[in-house]
Amino acid sequence: MLLTSRxxxxxxxxxxxxxxxxxxxxxxxxAWSVTLPDWGxxxxxxxxxxxxxxxxxxxxxxxxxxxxxxxVFAAYVLAYIWVRGSAWQxxxxxxxxxxxxxxSVLTRAFGWLALLSNRGLVNTWLQSLGIxxxxxxxxxxxxxxxxxxxxxxxxxxxxxxxxxxxxxxxRVLMAARGFGASRLRIFWQVFVPMTRPGILGAALVxxxxxxxxxxxxxxxxxxxxxMAAELIYLRIxxxPDWGxxxxxxxxxxxxxxxxxxxxxxxxxxxxVR
Amino acid sequence: MKGLRPGPVALIxxxxxxxxxxxxxxxxxxxxxxxxxxxxLPQDEWSLRHYVALIENPIWLAGIWLSIRIGIVASLLxxxxxxxxxxxxxxxxxxxxxxxxxxALMPMVAPPVVSALTLYFFLVTLGxxxxxxxxxxxLGVALSHAVMVAPFAVVLITVALAQVDRRIDMAAQSMGAxxxxxxxxxxxxxxxxxxxxxxxxxxxxSWEEIGVTLFITSVDAVTLxxxxxxxxxxxxxxxxxxxxxxxxxxxxxxxxxxTIIQGLRAR
Numbered sequence: 377m378l379l380t381s382r383x384x385x386x387x388x389x390x391x392x393x394x395x396x397x398x399x400x401x402x403x404x405x406x407a408w409s410v411t412l413p414d415w416g417x418x419x420x421x422x423x424x425x426x427x428x429x430x431x432x433x434x435x436x437x438x439x440x441x442x443x444x445x446x447x448v449f450a451a452y453v454l455a456y457i458w459v460r461g462s463a464w465q466x467x468x469x470x471x472x473x474x475x476x477x478x479x480s481v482l483t484r485a486f487g488w489l490a491l492l493s494n495r496g497l498v499n500t501w502l503q504s505l506g507i508x509x510x511x512x513x514x515x516x517x518x519x520x521x522x523x524x525x526x527x528x529x530x531x532x533x534x535x536x537x538x539x540x541x542x543x544x545x546x547r548v549l550m551a552a553r554g555f556g557a558s559r560l561r562i563f564w565q566v567f568v569p570m571t572r573p574g575i576l577g578a579a580l581v582x583x584x585x586x587x588x589x590x591x592x593x594x595x596x597x598x599x600x601x602x603m604a605a606e607l608i609y610l611r612i613x614x615x616p617d618w619g620x621x622x623x624x625x626x627x628x629x630x631x632x633x634x635x636x637x638x639x640x641x642x643x644x645x646x647x648v649r
Numbered sequence: 650m651k652g653l654r655p656g657p658v659a660l661i662x663x664x665x666x667x668x669x670x671x672x673x674x675x676x677x678x679x680x681x682x683x684x685x686x687x688x689x690l691p692q693d694e695w696s697l698r699h700y701v702a703l704i705e706n707p708i709w710l711a712g713i714w715l716s717i718r719i720g721i722v723a724s725l726l727x728x729x730x731x732x733x734x735x736x737x738x739x740x741x742x743x744x745x746x747x748x749x750x751x752x753a754l755m756p757m758v759a760p761p762v763v764s765a766l767t768l769y770f771f772l773v774t775l776g777x778x779x780x781x782x783x784x785x786x787x788l789g790v791a792l793s794h795a796v797m798v799a800p801f802a803v804v805l806i807t808v809a810l811a812q813v814d815r816r817i818d819m820a821a822q823s824m825g826a827x828x829x830x831x832x833x834x835x836x837x838x839x840x841x842x843x844x845x846x847x848x849x850x851x852x853x854x855s856w857e858e859i860g861v862t863l864f865i866t867s868v869d870a871v872t873l874x875x876x877x878x879x880x881x882x883x884x885x886x887x888x889x890x891x892x893x894x895x896x897x898x899x900x901x902x903x904x905x906x907x908t909i910i911q912g913l914r915a916r
Contacts, residue, residue: 386737390730401771450666472667480857483893487673588760605762
């Protein structure tokens with residue numbers, strides 16, 4: 377017995393619930409991927425050779441990398457002020473991070489549409505000022521997707537960065553200052569390297585979240601710059617091509633699992649505090 | 650110390666990032682007062698028609714009520730299961746604790762779309778045997794949400810348990826307290842704030858859940874986010890702006906109140 381009966385009584389219910397409602401159904405999805413429409417690995421072959429699927433996968437990867445870079449950069453600056461700014465600066469940054477964090481992804485995507493769509497605020501202003509004659513297309517394309525996704529993910533990246541910046545030992549910075557290092561040099565050669573675990577953690581969170589992200593790309597991409605998650609949705613609900621949709625899901629799951637495994641391995645060897 | 654305060658470059662960049670974060674939320678406000686039926690800025694007159702529509706149109710109220718019901722069931726179920734689970738892990742420290750925790754956190758780290766397809770499979774399969782918990786039923790949505798939010802409850806309660814002093818529990822045990830007494834009289838009172846936080850967070854996450862909901866509902870179980878999605882996808886309905894402003898006001902008031910209360914306590 378791995379668990380005694382009393383242990384199983386406490387730990388068991390959630391485990392059973394997830395087993396029935398999550399793990400077994402996921403195996404069912406895996407089964408779909410190798411049986412629909414025919415038995416075999418044909419759908420995986422399609423997923424890596426079909427030009428449409430491959431181009432969607434590359435776009436997904438490209439957008440996720442850009443979103444990760446943008447989000448971690450913005451989050452780093454915000455976290456820096458949150459930890460080291462004056463009381464007022466801290467309060468403002470805290471509010472600007474927490475308020476969007478608690479607001480639904482739909483409201484935030486709607487906000488971007490209200491700002492950037494052809495009849496949105498920015499185009500209305502620019503046209504009434506006479507700067508533009510034709511509306512500038514800023515959503516329903518990749519640009520809009522990157523903005524919306526970064527907006528959603530920045531707060532998630534701020535939290536690991538804040539906690540790693542709080543761990544920086546003040547005395548090390550004072551020592552560097554004592555040896556005559558300039559402010560810029562202290563920042564780049566002492567502070568940034570000491571917060572590397574936070575940077576890696578933030579990048580991991582953003583990348584893993586963005587890779588299977590559905591809502592924001594579907595709304596701000598407007599069906600034109602389709603990403604992996606939307607492709608799966610279309611293959612299940614619009615063109616009945618369940619085998620391919622399931623195969624892409626399994627590939628995404630493997631991809632995230634691999635990234636997490638690599639990260640945890642690194643963490644175990646003590647390179648990430 | 651003064652020399653290590655953020656310099657002007659950092660302040661300017663952070664200000665830009667902060668503006669970037671707040672901008673789309675502010676943009677929603679003027680749009681919600683437009684007198685027109687489509688997304689536009691109010692030109693001459695400001696109108697409350699989209700707010701009135703929220704109250705008068707039964708579809709919105711039905712969506713809100715459904716989301717509340719689903720949120721309550723998902724929150725209670727996931728928090729209760731997570732509570733049992735975490736207390737079990739904390740008390741017994743089984744050898745498989747890491748593996749068990751890994752399984753419990755899976756729905757949180759898996760790509761949302763994969764979870765959505767998985768839960769779709771779950772409900773479609775169940776739907777072959779019954780009509781109550783099936784695709785496009787409110788209980789089906791509530792169960793699926795419970796799966797998705799349970800990991801967050803596990804995280805919050807684990808963090809709360811990590812701060813409990815084990816010696817209190819050991820003292821209770823050495824005085825002859827049974828498992829029931831230890832759990833209900835010693836452990837639970839010590840993590841009550843963690844439990845409340847878990848109930849609150851799981852409700853909010855279920856209330857605004859859309860990624861999974863899109864896969865497991867169609868015309869019957871239309872939650873508030875699902876309604877908003879439909880209004881955003883087809884043509885952009887300014888009623889979405891009105892409901893968004895209401896939601897933003899609720900969030901901002903809550904956060905400001907919390908900040909003020911914390912500020913007063915700190916004094």
